Every structure is written in structure tokens, then in C-alpha cells.
Amino acid sequence: MKTNGARLEVTFPGVQAGVFAGRLQYSVYKGTSLIRQELIAKTDEPSVAYKYDAGFKGLTIQPASRVVWRDSANLWQDYQFGGAKNDGPVPLVAANRVLAVEAPGGAIAAFPPPHNFFWSRETEVNLGYVWYRKDGETTFSFGVRQADGEAEPSAAGRGPEDTRQNFALYSARPGTWQRMPVYFYVNAEPGQATLQAALAFTHDDHYKPLRGYQVMATHFHTSPVPRARALGGLDVKLPDFEVMKSAGVNIFAPIGGGGGFGAGGGRAGGASVPGNNVQQLQALADYYEIARRHSDKNFLIMPNHELMTTGLGGHLDFLLSKPVFWTEDRAAGQPLVEDQPKYGKVYRLGGPADFMEMARRENILIYMPHPRSKGSTGYPDAIKDTAHFRDEHYRGIGYRWGMGLDGSETRLCEYRCLALFDDMNNWVADVPTPPKFIQAISETYRKGPGDDIYANNPVNYVKLDRLPRPDDMSTVVNAMKRGDYFVTSGEVLISSYAVEGSGTDRTVNADVEWTFPLEFVEVVWGDGQKTERQIISATDLPPFGRHRFRIPLSTAGKKWVRFAVWDSAGNGALVQPIKLSSAMTSTGSR
Template identity: 50%
Template sequence: MIRKIKINLFAPLLFLSYPVFAQSQEALQCQMENFQSASPIRVTQSELGIQLDWHGSDSQQLRLLIAVEAGEPVIKSLQLQAGDDQWTTLLTDSRFEYKIVEGLRRISNQQLNPLRELAVEFSDEVIERHKWDAFWDAPLDLRQQEFRGNPPPMDGVASQPGLPRSVSEVRRADISYNVKSCRVVADGARVELIFPDVSLGSFTGEFILALYEGSNLIRTEVLADTQLPSVAYKYDVGITGLDVQVAGSVSWRDTGGLMQRYQLNGPVNADQVVLQAANRLVVAETNGGAIAAFPPPHTFFWAREVEINVGNNWYRKDSNNSFSIGIRQGEQEVVERYMANWSLYSAPPGSMQQMVGYFYPTLGDRGDAFDAVMEFTNSDVYQPLDGYQVMGSHYHTNMGRELIASGSIDTRLRDFEVIKSAGINIAGPVDRPREETQLQEQHWLFEGALRHSDKDFMVLPEMENSNLLGGHWDLLFSHPVYYVDERAAGTPLITEHPEYGRMYNIGSVQDMMTMVEAENMIIYMPHPRTKGSTGYPDAVAESPQFLHDNYRGAGWRWGMGLDLSEKRLSDYRVIPLLDDMNNWIADTDLPLKSLIAITETYFKSPGDDIYANGPVTYLRLNELPIGNDYSSIINTLKAGEYFVSTGEVLIPNHSLSGSGSEALLTAQVQWTFPLDFVEVVYGDGSVTNSVVVSATDQLPFSSHRFGIPFDASGQRWVRFAAWDSAGNGAMTMPVRIP
């Protein structure tokens, strides 16, 4: 059980609530909440609708007029102004389009196999608990043949139906509005317009429009739940009614990074025209300005085996006078052997799903829109930070095997060029050597790592294993070490190999942990509580291997499965595990467990969307090591001197001071998207508590030093985290409370 205490360190808002009337086709009643005279976004009402005025980016002013017609929110006008110039009307009579596709969530064989090994009975309760974290599920895959990979059981399990899937399982729908009232809510430097009585397929809830002082950013959201069991889904978002006639055009960058433009001279489109747009971004030019459409950079993407761009943007010419743009998710994976891996979002009954899209209007042309939006993700590059190295981990490049197949140890794998281009300067390829070529693959991995490393980029060898220790576990090396996964009776633990020199013969947990300790290796479980680690590390929480100092913790990666009711990435699976692990060992003198950011994808090529599909670890390390001595990286990880991040939120430094009821955690935070909240999380060995501090008063693209008091009496450990309004965030590793 997590008990949360919410406080706001900023000046309190006045809680005012009174009705306001705006006339459209219906007499719309809007209730104003939390407004005061100092609210930065001005809201007025008239017979035309609700008007919002605010300061945007680069000294631009924005004015949005919203009305409700036939129960549907309509942008009657969106205007922009620079200084004292004339207002430019970018949009007139535009609407927000949402589409949904729903399927049936199933648990996969990959999750069931470790549960079988743990002798877990497959009751409906067990299936219900674990199915929402499925990775190998593809609810829209209606093929009739047997599936590759680790799909759900062909014959079903408990009450879960088997395969193939039925056409009747798939439902498609457009959004339906039946709005009769609204709320306008001020929250710090943002305002939300909330329209109830919205339905989207089996989901019912609200449509929310959010605006942010200091930014042109507009956030749309359907916040809704379903009461149906086993729902998996995807959604598309768009804005319609863009003017073709006044210089209307659509622009995007292709996967090679080149700018493309379509001037809408062709015929009307019946369907969305899918764009494999780089950076998940499409821009429309119209009426003397531009507007961009893009998704949240990380929460929009469930985990996959690859990062190939499947086309997450679209446009549609609706008539000779108007067109639309938006964001989307595809229907299936594009690599044949991974077709059974397209899991969609998970929607447990009653969970409030946040189906979000972003739009960014601006004066100027498409270049201005592209430049403004790309600032939110630093052009899809993890930002460098003084005193830190940026580490990516658990890349399935099969480095040793690929180099052997190429015939040359000097072959250059382009996977690492792609990783490096994203701003990562420590890359961890996680190989899984075959028994018959295990030593050879290890050798080529170590030698290949040397050849792909440079003074500003290092390849850190890793191995993924699924034997001995329970679940899957990654082995991170501090220097090259050779070992085989067998030890015949009478064979010493360490022998001499004629080609590779000293070699370990591993036949037991004790053998493995002896090697790990002697060679300064560390262990993380890459995808805990799902995939091949379903039921783990819980099942080995009291084992000698898990309690060993060098078993450092688990991998942080969202999307296995992805539940959009989460406020934090992997809010229901990995983050609670971090706190659980440290409560398990709170009363010992063992070093606290931690998380490492992982990606869990295979081969990479230029144009792949590396940034969207994985977090990184910011290691407090001034310089990269040289050669094949990686010990400074390993020692930094062991010390917990790092934070994990999606890239948009950074925590350059933090500290703990005071004690007891006067404890204070101080943290410097910087961010791009509007910040949502920061938190101090702490535990006493049984209960996890948190102090959640609203940060909605903060402007985008800013930084702040937060000082958060909390009562550390009886508490054993503490950590800090910061999360923005797009679901991005960063977390420090736990430290013991003296």
C-alpha cells in the first residue's frame, strides 16, 4: 500500500466556483474553478463561446475561441499575434478527431512459462493479474496460421480463449460528443477545458483541452474508461478544418531526415494518408501560419522488438477547401517474425485512460513549427549534462554473432552509429551466446566492443541469461571474462583455455556468484514481473543471489504492457518493484537495490526511432574509461551515482539533509515540456510513502531547485523523482536515511 501526501509549495490558488454562460447552438454552462485575478491565462465568455488568451513562445500571443455545436466542441477561431502586429487567424471551425480500435488482451506463453516453473496454478485470478503486462500479444492480428515468437496459448488458458483470434473481437469507432456543459479549471500556469459526456468505442468519459502559459503547446486528451473485460486498444488523434485555399500544405521529414512537402493539389482522400515521418511530427501550413501535430514522445509507444518507423503521422485532404493532420498507431508490426508482437495499450476495467495528442500552432512557416516542436525532445537527442555520461543498456545487437557471421572482427555494425547519433555515449549490447559457440561469441563481443569504442563513445559488453538465478538476468562486465554454462564433475571452477586464457566453468548458483564477485560484475533483471521474468524477482527475493551486493536491481522500461492510466512510466510494474525491493532489505545492511534504464530492442538502422523507444541512465562520471577496463562504469552503477530519465527531464544534483521530522530533500530539476509534479518517495521496510508536490506553476523549458520537507522518522530509504505533463520523467536512485 502506498500512502501519498499532496502539498503545493507555490502560492495557493483561490477556489472559486461559479457558472458562466456561452451561447452557441446550445446554452453552454461552464463552471470556472480555481481562478483568481493573477491567473496568467485569461478566460472570458460571450454569446460566441469561451475565449482564452495567453502568452506563448517567442513573444507570441494566442487567442482561442471554443464553442459547442450539436454537442461537439469546435474551435471557432485560433488566432496568433506577434507584438503589436495584426492578429493572424490560423484556424476557423476546426474540430478534434479521435478514432479507436479495440481488441482482446491475452496473456502470452512467454509469461506463462516462468509461472509454470514456479508451479503457479493458472486460475482466472492469476491470468487477470498478469495479462495486462503482455509483451507478446497482438490483439489485431487475425491471421489463421500458427504464430512465431511467444504468442498466447493456441488452446487458451483458464477462461482466456485460444487462437486464432475472431474478427468479432475487433471493434472500431469514432469519437462521439454529447456535450451539454463544461468546466474551465485553472491549475498554476495552465488551464484545462473539460467537456463531459464523450464516448469513444467502449470508453466513456471527458474530452480535455489544456493550454500552457509561456508556450503555444495545446494538449488534447480523451480521459475515459471502459467496463468491458480484457480490452486492449490503440487510438488516433487529428485536427480537421485546415484551410487548403490559403497556401495549404503538409510537411514532414522522411526517415532519411529530408524535408518533404505535399501542397494538396491531388484528389480528395477517403482515408488517412500515413506518413513515415521522422521525429513523429507532421506540420500543416495554412492562413499565414503553421500547426504541428505530434504524440507524447514516450507514452505513445508500447514496447516492440524493433524501432522501425511504422508511420505515426497522417494527413487527409477532406475536400477542395479543407484538410486534416494528426497522429496514429499502426495496425501491426512490419517485420514478419515479430508480427505476433504488437500489444497495444492495456485498459483494465475502470482505469481512466489518458489518450493524448499535441498540437503546436505558430506564426511563421513550417520551419518555425519544426524548430519549436523539436526543442521539446532536444531534436530527439539525449541532452549532454556536465559531469555525466549517457548510458543505454540491453540492446539486442547480437554483436559477437553478427561479427562472426560477417567474417571480420573489424566489421562495423551500424547499430552503434544509430545509438551514438541519439546522444548516447555508453552502449550496452546484451548478447545471448549459444552453447557450442559461447566462448567464440564472447571473444568477438569483447574485441568488437574495443573496435566500436572511441574517446567519446564506449561499448560496454553485457550478457542476458535465463538460467540458474531465476527469470532473465543481465550480466554487466567490468572487464572481459570468459565462462561456459557447464561444469562437469571434478572440473575446477577456473581452468585455462588454450586460446582465451582463464575461463570459468559455471554449473551452479554458487559458481556464478563466485565469478560475479571475483570479477566485479553486476546483475540486473531486465524486464521484471513480465515476459520471461513473470513472477520474478519476487520468487527469489530471499535467495542468496538476489541478496548479494552485486545483484543491483532491475531494468526500467515501460510498455510491457502499457497502461495509459499510469501517471509515471511503468507506474504499476517497475516503479513499485523498486520500492518493494528496498523495503524487503530495509532492515539489513545490504546496499539498496536500484533501476537501470533498458531498451530491449534488436537490430537498428538509420531512420529508426531510437529516442521514443527507450530511456537512458545518466551516470555521474567525468570521463569514459579507455580500452577494455569498464570498472569505473560498474563502480558508479554499484554506488547508485546516477539517475534514469526519458530525456526531457533531468536531475543534475540532489541531496538529503536534516533528520527525523525535519528531513529535507533538495533537487535541481530541468525540463522541456510543462512540468507536472515532483515527489519524494520513502519507505520504512513495509510501507512506501510519498510527498507529491505540484509543479504546475512552473513554465516550460525551465529549471528549479526544489526543497521538499518530509518526516523521515522511522524511515529507512528515500528517493526523488520528477514527472512532466507528457508522461516523461526522471528518477534518482534510493539512498539510506541515516
């Protein structure tokens, strides 16, 4: 037993679970009824992929005992242990990934960590992450679970595409301490009130509004054009728009290309189809018209495109500042730009230089959505010294925790995303170009009511007072070009950030709010070759807190710096890096 800031940690060694050996640990946090139970274990076996279930067993069934949860329609359900004994766990497709068990005198809610419980998937369909089991006439068990596989298309109801092949599980590198947690929230109130109190840790699975910011979610393969056409026309409101808006997103950026057009849209999986340029231009026109019709005063549909045949290396997201038309069929001697009566300015693109020139002329930002994986395997490393990677319009990479999930990570997407994030900024540290950024992305397809949007998607909080309209989205693009946004899982918010001071003596100032008890904040920097960091423990701070962090920083030997905050459930937020210059009195603010 030991204290760690404002928490008490109780450990029981000698646990064996399959190929894993380690300890069982309970963490109790001051100022909240939250309890974390976790197996902390490691294995020396190579190439171990795993999943886990966890919970409590042996609880006494009393006359008033029951399990309560909300179903996928958000309606209350319960089970009062009146049925026969169960042979195994009963999975519940419960809203918000939480259930509560109720008895006279109080209740206990059970739920998994909200984000790092979920590995890479291409759908947010709720697979049932909590369970109960009637073990006999006198006892029961309950807890959290990870599904055995992805839902088949007919069960998911999200279109014909089969996404069962992408169900990656956790990866346990030999010798690393893997953490397998479950959370319990103990309360003297009945089950429904206890469950609702537990939801405060995720703002009721809602991205909290923050004054001066807009919540942006990007890179969704929702196929808006073929679906709208198949369902009756461009006035059909796709359910994707409604579920994203209900989660608190007010800039929704589905991608064209590999999923925006689809069959009949002039592209097949994002690749150009010879002879289909007329269809491609019409698909673009329909896409922009869908955005115009279904955007609102408080909700922007921001058309963007994933391109795979640019010659620039890997898959790339093009974030548009306005509607742009192009084909990929430029012949020798053909002008880059032509005017057409129906579409106006049309770019005829024939290679990497043409794509970059269009990006410069039309104020387009470029991000690599899933770096070092899938169709971007080997990238952006292979292009790090090219002119187009160093161009200010090539802003960086996409960020999502499912891109390689390891239970030993203390940060979301620590090994796949954050290591590359810092590598990129060392690559350009001595180059006269802005630092490289990350943007929160998804990699999921069609959506519908009951989908677990909040658990599976990080978001960008873009510093912007008002939403633009789809015909001029330059305020969004310009804010992202400047780095005036932060990436978050939703529980941690960074409302302001600045590196202030002059010479080599600076101060990192950041205003932060959070829900789960914090773990640490960090200042990360690079010298053009290696990355280092200062980690400041935050375990003494209470849950549901606010704090202004003031961290002294000597810039000697440092070329760039960034700031991040991580909580005890693995959730976090991080700002974009700033290049350091001794000549500046205020290096930058967000």
C-alpha cells in the first residue's frame, strides 16, 4: 500500500493470467468515489495479441438487487435476477459503455476507460462492453468486456462493407507492463443516479463546448454522395450528420475519394477511373451541394478528400478552404487550369507538382491520415527531405489511438503517432518552414443511431469564434495552418496556451480543465536530432479540476517545444508545437 499524490494504491502481487504474470492493483482517488481496478502484468512471449474482461464476482443477490443500464436507444432497462442461472457472461449493448448494480443502500457503476479500451476498428457499432452473470440463486457477477470479433455487416446495419478483418486487439511487446483496467463508481444513490454520476467523467459522452472554439472531427468514410443518390437525392439527411452533431461535433469533415464518392461517383476506392472525369466532376459538385444543404448555423459539413494517386507518397487528406474541382488526367501541353461553363475553374492534374500547386493556389492543407501504416507504410519517412513535405501546406499527420494499441502506453497512440510527431519536427527543425502538426482523425465508415461515437474518435478544438459556410471555409483552414487548435480525447481541455518570455528564459503557460484524476503534464522538445521531455506529476490535483500550469523553460539547445496533458485513464490533450527563436519575446500562443 502506498500514496501517490492524492490517491491510495493497494497492490496484490503474484497474479498469473495466461501468459501474463504480475499484480492486481486498486487505486482510490481523493475527492471522488471512483475506484480503478487493474491487472498490471507482462509476458516474455513474442507476438502476443490479447483482449481482456474484468469485474467483480460473488456479490449477494438480495430481494431488491438489480442491474440497470440504458439500451442503444438510450432507454432505461433493468434485470432483477429473476431468471435462471447463466452459463457465461451476458453482454449488454449498453449506451455509454456503463451499467450499475443496485442494492439496498446504494449502487456500483462499472465501465472501461473511455478510449484506450478500443483498438483499431472501421465502425463504431456498439458490441456490448459491459456484462452481468447470475452465478446461482444467491450470487452474481458483473464487469466490462471486450468483444470476440467485429459485427457482421447484416448485424451492424451500416452498409455492405465487411470490416471484420480489422479487429486488431492489444499488442503486448515482450517485457512491457500491460495495464488492464476497469473503473467502478460507488454511490449511496440508486442505480440510475449512480450511472448518471459516472457519466460526468465523459461529459455524458459529449464533447464539451468551449468558448472561442469549434469542435472538429475529420476523416470519416461516410460515402455521402452515393448514399444520398441511392436514398432519393441530395436533400436526404444522412444519419451520420445527426449522430456526430449529437456528440457535440460542429465541424464534420467526411472525406471524398476512398469513401466519399464510391461506386458511381467517378472513383473506385479513391483511384481515378479513366474516362470517368465527367462523373468525378459531378460527384464533386454533388458533394459540395450536400454540404450546403445540410450545414446549419451551428453545424458545418466541411468537404474534404483522401487522395491516393498523387505521387506525393502514401494516402493524403486534402482539407479544402472552398469547393475545388479537379481531374487527374492532365496531358502533356495541357494547361493546369481550364474554365468550364458548368463547374467554373477546373484543375487538370498530372503529377505531384500539380497537386502541390493546386494546394498553394486554393489554400488547401495536406495531412497524412494513417502514417506508417496501411497505404502509407514507409511514409512520411521516405519523403521527409522532399520539397513538398517541407512545404507549409503539407501540415503533418493524422492522430488516432487505434493505430497500434499497446497496453503499456501512458499516452494515446504513444508509439505509432506521438513518436512520429516528434520525429517530424526534428526533421524540419533547421528548415525555414513551419513546424509539423497533427490533426485528430477517425478511420470509420457509415454511422447510425446507437453507435459509440465518443469512445472511438478524437477531435480537434479549433480556435474560431464563428462557424463559416461551406463556400468559404478559409477561417478553419487558416486557424489550422497557424496551429490554433488542440487535439483531445474529450476529457481534457486546454483553453489557452503560450510560451512567453525572451532570450533563453521562457515560461510555458497553459489553462487546463479535466474530469478523471490527472496523471501528468509534459513539456516536450527537440534539438533537431533527438526528443526530450520534462514530466510534471499531477496526481496531487483533484478530479474535475481546473489549473493554470506555469512551467519554466530554458530554450538553450532546443529548436521546438510542445505541451501535453494526460490523465489517469489514458485520456489527454496536446497542443501544436512552436519553433523557438531567441529573438522573439513571445514565442507563440494558442
